[in-house]
Amino acid sequence: MSSPATIDADRSRAAHDVLRRVYGYHEFRGDQQPIIEHVCAGGDAIVLMPTGGGKSLCYQIPAIVRPGTGLVVSPLIALMHDQVEALEAWGVRAAYLNSTQSPDERARVEDQYRQGELDLLYVAPERLSQPGMREFLRQGSLSVIAIDEAHCVSQWGHDFRPDYLALGDLAEHFPGVPRMALTATATEHTHREMTERLNLASARHFVASFDRANIHYRIEPKVEVRRQLVSFIRSQSVDGPVSGIVYALSRNTVMQTAEYLQQQGIAALPYHAGLDAAVRAEHQSRFLREEGLVIVATIAFGMGIDKPDVRFVAHIDLPKSVEGYYQETGRAGRDGEPSVAWMVYGLGDVVQQRRFIQQGGGDRAIQLRQNSHLDAMLALCETVSCRRQNLLAYFGESTSACGNCDTCATPPEVWDGLIPAQKLLSTIVRLRRERNQGFGASHLIDILRGADTERIRKFQHTELATYGIGNDLNDAQWRSVVRQMLAQGLMLTEGDYGTLTLSHKSAEVLAGSTAVHLRHDVVQRASQSRKQAVAKRSASAGAPLNDADRDLFEALRTWRAATAREQSVPAYIVFADVTLRALAERRPRSLDELKGITGIGAKKLEAYGEDVLSEIATFEESVPAPADD
Numbered sequence: 001m002s003s004p005a006t007i008d009a010d011r012s013r014a015a016h017d018v019l020r021r022v023y024g025y026h027e028f029r030g031d032q033q034p035i036i037e038h039v040c041a042g043g044d045a046i047v048l049m050p051t052g053g054g055k056s057l058c059y060q061i062p063a064i065v066r067p068g069t070g071l072v073v074s075p076l077i078a079l080m081h082d083q084v085e086a087l088e089a090w091g092v093r094a095a096y097l098n099s100t101q102s103p104d105e106r107a108r109v110e111d112q113y114r115q116g117e118l119d120l121l122y123v124a125p126e127r128l129s130q131p132g133m134r135e136f137l138r139q140g141s142l143s144v145i146a147i148d149e150a151h152c153v154s155q156w157g158h159d160f161r162p163d164y165l166a167l168g169d170l171a172e173h174f175p176g177v178p179r180m181a182l183t184a185t186a187t188e189h190t191h192r193e194m195t196e197r198l199n200l201a202s203a204r205h206f207v208a209s210f211d212r213a214n215i216h217y218r219i220e221p222k223v224e225v226r227r228q229l230v231s232f233i234r235s236q237s238v239d240g241p242v243s244g245i246v247y248a249l250s251r252n253t254v255m256q257t258a259e260y261l262q263q264q265g266i267a268a269l270p271y272h273a274g275l276d277a278a279v280r281a282e283h284q285s286r287f288l289r290e291e292g293l294v295i296v297a298t299i300a301f302g303m304g305i306d307k308p309d310v311r312f313v314a315h316i317d318l319p320k321s322v323e324g325y326y327q328e329t330g331r332a333g334r335d336g337e338p339s340v341a342w343m344v345y346g347l348g349d350v351v352q353q354r355r356f357i358q359q360g361g362g363d364r365a366i367q368l369r370q371n372s373h374l375d376a377m378l379a380l381c382e383t384v385s386c387r388r389q390n391l392l393a394y395f396g397e398s399t400s401a402c403g404n405c406d407t408c409a410t411p412p413e414v415w416d417g418l419i420p421a422q423k424l425l426s427t428i429v430r431l432r433r434e435r436n437q438g439f440g441a442s443h444l445i446d447i448l449r450g451a452d453t454e455r456i457r458k459f460q461h462t463e464l465a466t467y468g469i470g471n472d473l474n475d476a477q478w479r480s481v482v483r484q485m486l487a488q489g490l491m492l493t494e495g496d497y498g499t500l501t502l503s504h505k506s507a508e509v510l511a512g513s514t515a516v517h518l519r520h521d522v523v524q525r526a527s528q529s530r531k532q533a534v535a536k537r538s539a540s541a542g543a544p545l546n547d548a549d550r551d552l553f554e555a556l557r558t559w560r561a562a563t564a565r566e567q568s569v570p571a572y573i574v575f576a577d578v579t580l581r582a583l584a585e586r587r588p589r590s591l592d593e594l595k596g597i598t599g600i601g602a603k604k605l606e607a608y609g610e611d612v613l614s615e616i617a618t619f620e621e622s623v624p625a626p627a628d629d
């Protein structure tokens with residue numbers, strides 16, 4: 001008889017063996033090892049891990065190691081298909097049951113399950129509550145039950161799926177089968193609901209840091225949004241076009257921006273809920289399958305996009321909340337490779353968002369909540385300290401300055417904005433008291449700068465005591481002052497035209513009894529050269545490839561694209577970018593050397609090994625090795 005300790009050691013060895021042999025990975029990430037060992041030993045687990053943290057392996061490996069089939073409950077049919085496709089490429093026996101299949105296909109999968117020929121079986125939650133499904137599952141044997149996107153059980157979250165509520169009784173139906181709930185979205189509230197409703201009171205909780213260290217955060221003032229966007233995308237594409245998502249608020253902006261990018265020679269497709277379903281599906285599928293495509297989308301795009309090699313997420317409009325922003329930016333860099341979250345925002349965004357809230361028709365409590373979401377978002381935009389610190393603090397995590405965000409790279413200078421703030425507020429007060437008038441930012445700035453416009457003449461604003469007292473600042477500087485004062489709540493906007501009015505904090509500013517700290521806006525020059533952009537990117541991105549390696553990387557990418565097309569699978573299913581990079585750097589010459597490369601497991605070695613070696617050999621013949629000196 002083996003002692004429990006040797007059984008544990010055996011399980012641990014088996015898990016490691018699968019990691020290497022099947023996936024070609026060499027080390028577990030984060031909490032993967034303890035989670036996998038716990039579940040392999042039969043324990044229940046709740047896993048909170050950020051996007052890209054490596055949740056899939058946490059249930060896939062126990063499913064492979066333990067006898068029987070792992071059941072994966074997953075809410076998105078498209079995602080099931082992608083996951084099964086990826087698993088098959090690793091040589092794992094996986095299948096799904098859903099409504100897109102023909103009765104024949106379904107019957108075949110059911111048969112495979114009964115015969116114990118599947119390591120993993122994916123089903124949608126609504127299928128599990130269908131009559132007969134649980135009886136069917138009893139005809140085979142389950143190794144583990146994994147509930148993915150488990151936050152969908154939370155009634156207060158925005159992804160609530162009623163079918164998830166029926167998953168709580170799986171414990172009674174399949175006693176002795178370890179159960180897991182996994183999610184990347186978890187406030188304390190959701191966490192508690194998952195535990196209760198999924199009957200996981202005795203589960204062990206694994207809560208990872210939500211930091212996404214490979215994502216570089218950058219927020220810039222909005223000046224000329226389209227030009228800034230093109231310049232940003234080009235700076236990310238110096239090694240060839242990369243996949244990225246551009247988020248905008250309105251359908252109009254989405255369409256216009258996609259068209260503009262196309263005119264600029266950037267391959268871009270639009271996506272929003274108003275497009276024909278077929279067009280939407282095609283654009284999504286092209287984005288997943290092709291390389292170097294940019295998708296311009298409203299937030300309708302994203303849930304269920306687990307493309308690992310999205311290199312950037314750009315926001316050209318201000319998101320409504322930090323949660324939304326973090327979820328959207330989290331779609332970058334799931335593969336752990338350096339990626340960028342870039343955003344531009346300006347005065348117009350603040351005014352627009354406040355107006356949306358006022359006109360949204362919600363009651364006072366709803367408006368208060370929306371405003372506080374917006375305030376948190378604005379605080380992130382205007383912070384003079386580390387963006388990541390600010391973001392993680394929002395989720396209750398503390399961390400030191402990250403060194404991988406714009407404010408860490410170039411700490412913004414702070415200046416004393418009390419005098420300009422007083423000039424602006426007193427203009428608002430005078431207009432209101434002396435003339436019962438209210439105006440938006442542009443006109444107020446014109447007054448302060450002593451501009452000679454038709455409106456100024458019409459309203460005789462040259463006669464105001466504050467006319468022209470602010471011409472020490474230019475227009476952009478004034479807009480920055482207004483934006484930051486609004487962000488800090490030192491004044492408010494109201495009505496359709498964004499009329500500026502006093503807030504309860506304005507009096508203190510006017511009285512000079514509070515300090516007004518403003519940051520100098522740092523605008524990236526659109527004329528930034530390619531060289532600088534590379535330097536910038538690599539500073540945030542870890543070691544870049546040298547020129548020769550980069551050429552080989554490109555050659556391998558071309559090979560990968562052709563192979564993926566031939567087999568009609570997404571490129572990342574052939575090999576991830578990380579793997580191509582390792583190949584370009586280490587240039588293996590034999591199948592044995594290939595085994596040492598991350599992401600090359602047994603099946604892929606067999607499928608692609610010879611081809612890759614020959615690509616590398618051909619490259620080396622055509623490019624003379626650099627002389628040693």
Ligand code: ADP
Nearest residue numbers: 025027028029051052053054055056308334335
């Ligand atoms: P999540 O579901 O948490 O968003 P995934 O499970 O999709 O994350 O994993 C993200 C990426 O990281 C995938 O490409 C996956 O193959 C890879 N990955 C996961 N674990 C490891 C590991 N231990 N070593 C290397 N790569 C890993």
Ligand code: ZN
Nearest residue numbers: 386402405408
């Ligand atoms: Zn930082």
